[in-house]
Amino acid sequence: MPSAHRPRERSLSTIYDVARLANVSPATVSRVLNDRSDVNPEMARRVRASVEMLGYRPNSVARNLRRRVASVWALIISDIENPHFTALVRGVEDVASSNGYSVVLCNSDEELGKERSYIDVALAERMAGVVISPSSDRDSAIGPLLDAGVPVVTIDRRLRNSPVNSVVVTNKKGAQEATRHLLDGGYRRVACITGPTRTTTASQRLAGYRAALSEAGVEHDPSLVAVADYKEAGGAEATRTLLALPEPPDALFVANSLMTMGALGWLTEAGVSIPDQVGLVGFDDLPWARLVHPRLTAVAQPTYDLGRTAAQMLVERASDPGSPVRGVTLPTRLVVRDSSLR
Amino acid sequence: MPSAHRPRERSLSTIYDVARLANVSPATVSRVLNDRSDVNPEMARRVRASVEMLGYRPNSVARNLRRRVASVWALIISDIENPHFTALVRGVEDVASSNGYSVVLCNSDEELGKERSYIDVALAERMAGVVISPSSDRDSAIGPLLDAGVPVVTIDRRLRNSPVNSVVVTNKKGAQEATRHLLDGGYRRVACITGPTRTTTASQRLAGYRAALSEAGVEHDPSLVAVADYKEAGGAEATRTLLALPEPPDALFVANSLMTMGALGWLTEAGVSIPDQVGLVGFDDLPWARLVHPRLTAVAQPTYDLGRTAAQMLVERASDPGSPVRGVTLPTRLVVRDSSLR
DNA sequence: GTGAAAGCGCTAACAC
DNA sequence: GTGTTAGCGCTTTCAC
Numbered sequence: 001m002p003s004a005h006r007p008r009e010r011s012l013s014t015i016y017d018v019a020r021l022a023n024v025s026p027a028t029v030s031r032v033l034n035d036r037s038d039v040n041p042e043m044a045r046r047v048r049a050s051v052e053m054l055g056y057r058p059n060s061v062a063r064n065l066r067r068r069v070a071s072v073w074a075l076i077i078s079d080i081e082n083p084h085f086t087a088l089v090r091g092v093e094d095v096a097s098s099n100g101y102s103v104v105l106c107n108s109d110e111e112l113g114k115e116r117s118y119i120d121v122a123l124a125e126r127m128a129g130v131v132i133s134p135s136s137d138r139d140s141a142i143g144p145l146l147d148a149g150v151p152v153v154t155i156d157r158r159l160r161n162s163p164v165n166s167v168v169v170t171n172k173k174g175a176q177e178a179t180r181h182l183l184d185g186g187y188r189r190v191a192c193i194t195g196p197t198r199t200t201t202a203s204q205r206l207a208g209y210r211a212a213l214s215e216a217g218v219e220h221d222p223s224l225v226a227v228a229d230y231k232e233a234g235g236a237e238a239t240r241t242l243l244a245l246p247e248p249p250d251a252l253f254v255a256n257s258l259m260t261m262g263a264l265g266w267l268t269e270a271g272v273s274i275p276d277q278v279g280l281v282g283f284d285d286l287p288w289a290r291l292v293h294p295r296l297t298a299v300a301q302p303t304y305d306l307g308r309t310a311a312q313m314l315v316e317r318a319s320d321p322g323s324p325v326r327g328v329t330l331p332t333r334l335v336v337r338d339s340s341l342r
Numbered sequence: 343m344p345s346a347h348r349p350r351e352r353s354l355s356t357i358y359d360v361a362r363l364a365n366v367s368p369a370t371v372s373r374v375l376n377d378r379s380d381v382n383p384e385m386a387r388r389v390r391a392s393v394e395m396l397g398y399r400p401n402s403v404a405r406n407l408r409r410r411v412a413s414v415w416a417l418i419i420s421d422i423e424n425p426h427f428t429a430l431v432r433g434v435e436d437v438a439s440s441n442g443y444s445v446v447l448c449n450s451d452e453e454l455g456k457e458r459s460y461i462d463v464a465l466a467e468r469m470a471g472v473v474i475s476p477s478s479d480r481d482s483a484i485g486p487l488l489d490a491g492v493p494v495v496t497i498d499r500r501l502r503n504s505p506v507n508s509v510v511v512t513n514k515k516g517a518q519e520a521t522r523h524l525l526d527g528g529y530r531r532v533a534c535i536t537g538p539t540r541t542t543t544a545s546q547r548l549a550g551y552r553a554a555l556s557e558a559g560v561e562h563d564p565s566l567v568a569v570a571d572y573k574e575a576g577g578a579e580a581t582r583t584l585l586a587l588p589e590p591p592d593a594l595f596v597a598n599s600l601m602t603m604g605a606l607g608w609l610t611e612a613g614v615s616i617p618d619q620v621g622l623v624g625f626d627d628l629p630w631a632r633l634v635h636p637r638l639t640a641v642a643q644p645t646y647d648l649g650r651t652a653a654q655m656l657v658e659r660a661s662d663p664g665s666p667v668r669g670v671t672l673p674t675r676l677v678v679r680d681s682s683l684r
Numbered sequence: 685g686t687g688a689a690a691g692c693g694c695t696a697a698c699a700c
Numbered sequence: 701g702t703g704t705t706a707g708c709g710c711t712t713t714c715a716c
Contacts (some may be wrong), residue, residue, distance in 0.1 A: 012490055018690055025703045030695055038701060057486065060466035061412070062693035065403045065708050072463065080428045080447070089422050089449060102463050104446035105422070107431060121414065121444050124402035125467075144399065148354055232629060264633055289607055291633030316391060354711055367687045370712055380685060404709035407692050 002059045013054040014271040022050040033058060042044070046230055072102045073314065074122040076115060076132040078157075078199075079230065080107035082258055084284050084303060085133065088155060091307020092131055099315050101128060108135055110196065110230065116141045123148060129314040131307075133157050136198040158200040158327065165313045166327045167306055169284075171201050174299040174332035175208025175253065176215075178281045181297070182340055183216045187279045190218075191249035193238045193259055195230040201225070205255040205283055224249055228259055235259025236266040243272065250278055251340070257284035262337075264292060275333040280339040294338035302330050355396040357540040369498065375400060398514020400465040406468055415656065416445045418457060418465040418474040419583050420499075420541075421572065422449035422599055426626050426645060427475065430497060434473055443470060450477055452538065452572065458483045465490060471656045473649075475499050478540040493659035497652040498544040500669065507655045509648055509670045513625075516641040516674035517550025518557075521625045523639070524557045524593045524682055527616050529621045532560075533591035535580045535601055537572035544569070547625055566591055571599055577601025578608040585614065592620055593682070599626035599640070606634060606681075622681040636680035644672050 015033075019026040024043055031039050032047040039047075050056070054084040064070040075092050077085040089105060096103045106122075108115035111140050115135050122130050123144055133156040134140035140159060145152050154166040182190050192209040195202035207227065213220050226242055228234035235254060239262065242249055260282030267274055274280050282289070285300035309328055317323060361368040366385055373381050374389040379388075392398070399645075406412040417434050419427040431447060438445045448464075450457035457477050464472050465486055475481035475498040482501060487494050496508040524532050534551040537544035548567065555562050568584055570576035577596060581604065584591055596602040602624030609616055616622050616636050623633070627642035651670055658665060 015695095016693080022452060026693090027695075027703060028701090028706095031702090034695085040701065043702085055486070055489070057462065058463055059407075059468065060405055060463075061407045061468050062708090065401075065407050065710090066693080066695045068708070070467075071405070072467075074446075080431050081425065083423065083425070086422045086428060090451075093449065102448075102459070104416075104448060104463075106444075106446060107435065115689055117444070119400075120399065121402075121446075123399055125412075125414075126401065126403050144397070147397070261633060265629075268633065287603060288630045288634065291603060291610065291634045292630065293633070299695075357711095358709080368710080369687060369689095369712075370685090373686090376711085382685065385686085398711055403691090405711075407694090408709080408711045410692070 010164045012059070013056045015056075015058070017054055018047065018050045018056050020044040021054065031272050033257055034156055061242075068126065069128050072099060072104055072125070072127050073129045073131060073190050074106055074118065074127050075103050076106045076108055076118050076122075077113075077128065078108050078110050078133045078135050079258075080109070082230070082256070083286050084154070084257060084301065087303035088307035088310075091304040091309075092311045093307075093312030095315065103258050111134050112136055112139055112141075119145060122164045123150065129153075129318055131155050131310050131314060134159055134199075135325065137200045137203075138198065149321060151321070153313045153317070155306060156201065160200075163325045165317060165325055167310045167313065167330065168200070168327070169203035169301050169306065169330050169332050171332075172208035172211065174283065174334070175205040175255070175315070176212045177208075178283065178297075178299050179209045179212035179253050180216065181334060181336065182253060182279050182281060183212060183218065184280060185340055187251035188218075189221070189224065189247065189249045190251040190253060190279075191224040191226065191242050192253045192255070193226045193228055193235060193242070193263065194255040195228065195259070197227055199230075202230075209253055230256050230259060230313045232258045232262040232265070235262025237262075239263040239266040243267075243270070243278075252278060252280050254280070254282045257282055257289075260284070260296065260298070264296070275339050275342040279342060285335050289335075290337065297337045297340035298335050300335050305330055354401070355398045357398075357400070359396055360389065360392045360398050363396065364388040372579075388439065409466065411470050412468050413442060414446055414467070414469050414472045415473060416448055416460065416469050417566065418447050418448045418450055418460050418464075418472065418508065420450050420452050420457075420475045420477050421600075422447070422451070424572070424598070424626050426599060427498070429645035430649035430652075433646040433651075434653045435649075437650055437653030437657065452477050454478055454481055454483075463486060465492065471495075471660060473497050473652050473656060476501055476541075477538075479542045479545075480540065491663065493656050493663070495652045495655045495659070497648060498543065502542075502543040505667045507659060507668050508540070509652045509655065509672065511643050511648065511672050511674045513546035513620050513674075514550035514553065516625065516676070517547040517597070519550075519553045519676045520639075520641050521551045521554035521595050522558065523676060524595060524621050524623060525554060525560065525583065527621060527682060529593035530560075531563070531566065531589065531591045532593040532595060532621075533566040533568065534595045534597070535568045535570055535577060535584070535605065536597040537570065537601070539569055541572075544572070544597055551595055572598050572601060574600045574604040574607070577604025579604070581605040583619075585609075585612070594620060594622050596622070596624045599628050599631075600625055602626070602638065602640070606638070616681050617684040621684065626679050632679065639679045639682035640677050642675045642677050647672055
């Protein structure tokens with residue numbers, strides 16, 4: 001990792017330049033810039049004029065060093081190409097900006113190494129808070145953040161053994177309803193394609209699938225469970241494997257939208273008719289779910305609220321670091337369309 | 343904008359703590375941490391052991407203040423929910439990380455105000471570079487970045503009147519091919535739904551559409567051009583308006599994928615048959631384009647390369663600030679599927 | 685090769 | 701109210 005970091009060429013003006021031009025002390029400039037009331041209006045006017053004239057922009061690096069904390073949050077999501085995660089962003093951003101914070105996004109790509117390096121960045125840059133969808137329920141390295149007293153909230157997924165706030169959805173229940181819906185529709189061999197089992201969403205959705213089977217008195221066939229990577233290609237590959245089974249499934253419950261897209265693509269190209277030969281239900285409802293053929297039945301999640309709630313918990317935690325750890329669970333809703341109705 | 347920023351509770355160890363424990367000077371610790379060769383191996387060993395023991399993490403804020411530049415890039419994209427922009431991210435990230443930089447994403451949401459505030463953040467945090475898809479070709483406020491000597495590259499879109507590197511695709515040519523394809527297929531009244539005209543992509547794609555019409559000797563009917571917002575709802579609304587025309591179009595060229603999705607959704611719900619009653623071609627090819635019904639004809643873009651190239655130009659610019667301003671244009675490719683073939 | 689010391693630009697005591 | 705001053709944690713001359 002070469003780092004060709006070199007200082008800037010032109011130098012920006014500092015608070016001292018402004019102070020000199022306005023004929024006041026740097027402290028007064030600082031007071032004006034931070035909207036502190038106890039400044040003579042005439043001085044304040046002069047300061048603002050000087051700021052304008054010099055095109056002065058405060059150096060947050062110096063400010064953060066002095067204040068010991070930046071006014072930026074990191075939002076570390078596990079897959080930038082998954083629309084579910086990008087939809088969360090707005091909810092977080094809205095709450096952040098109304099509380100005076102900026103949000104920077106970091107894409108961990110389901111890789112613990114990248115996740116860790118972004119946690120390092122957040123810590124090293126002294127960011128004011130971190131919202132993270134952890135790539136692993138055990139190995140995510142948020143310890144240093146907690147040690148440093150940085151407010152942390154996990155979103156979409158939980159952490160085991162870590163005392164942090166979290167916002168998730170009813171993963172098990174949603175998966176159970178989806179699977180039950182397939183069984184109720186007369187499908188007999190329902191398979192499940194889930195995600196990396198080190199994520200709580202994957203394990204909970206799998207648990208919901210299993211619960212629906214036993215509730216219906218259907219014997220659980222382990223060969224009908226495939227573990228993939230939450231990505232499109234993984235979903236396609238898992239579908240191929242499942243359909244190649246001696247006794248292939250007649251329905252698929254797929255644990256996220258990208259894998260559902262993969263499954264749908266593979267089935268379509270293989271000429272498997274949906275919902276007749278194979279029924280299909282995915283977790284995550286997205287705009288294109290009603291545009292594909294057949295229109296997809298899916299478990300819808302309140303993504304904006306997920307983001308909003310996580311952000312609110314972060315604000316709460318920042319203002320009262322001693323507040324008890326909470327876990328919020330938001331409801332999912334099964335949206336029935338054509339892919340599961342034969 | 344309240345800002346409830348308060349200092350951290352627990353305090354992290356500093357370079358002085360490490361120095362004391364290792365029985366060396368802070369300068370030596372700094373040398374070890376920055377991999378400078380001229381340090382006694384035994385001392386280096388002691389330093390590393392102390393770092394380990396204390397769980398010491400360098401404070402980048404202090405480091406950046408001293409070095410006058412951070413090792414982070416800002417990637418300011420205009421719509422986090424547009425898969426085209428999220429696909430760019432990987433290309434930028436890969437090049438960044440192999441050059442020792444981290445990337446933080448900022449979502450400007452096509453709003454100049456948000457864009458400006460993220461530019462402020464990038465500047466205030468002394469970030470090492472900025473890759474931006476400007477929300478406006480004239481009013482984007484990158485001036486302060488250039489004044490400060492921050493390397494800037496625009497991606498996907500260009501800026502008029504600003505001497506900055508840029509990476510774009512053959513917008514006009516791609517749009518022209520798409521429109522020509524519709525005309526060649528026998529469609530006579532081809533409409534165009536474009537994006538905010540203050541973006542170079544929207545104006546170039548519109549220009550390509552017009553070029554194809556005149557090339558084919560088709561008279562240009564201004565009522566067949568709709569300007570929308572590059573978002574799904576806007577595409578649906580524009581489609582509704584166009585189809586309500588006394589002489590409605592028999593084909594649509596739509597300037598981005600989200601609006602194409604909106605158009606497809608509206609047409610489907612209105613019972614308009616594609617491609618028979620109305621032909622449809624979109625700009626941007628996405629995974630779901632082949633899964634929808636009918637399968638979408640689209641102009642494909644080399645998104646990963648777009649990101650990669652922009653990042654490479656940023657590296658180049660950082661190492662040689664005096665290098666001439668360049669504009670790179672990458673090729674698009676028309677992918678013909680069912681939505682345009684009757 | 686190593687350490688002492690200055691200083692990056694800001695904020696917050698503290699003195700007036 | 702306003703100014704003086706110290707210091708946030710690091711890097712980097714400059715002596716040795």
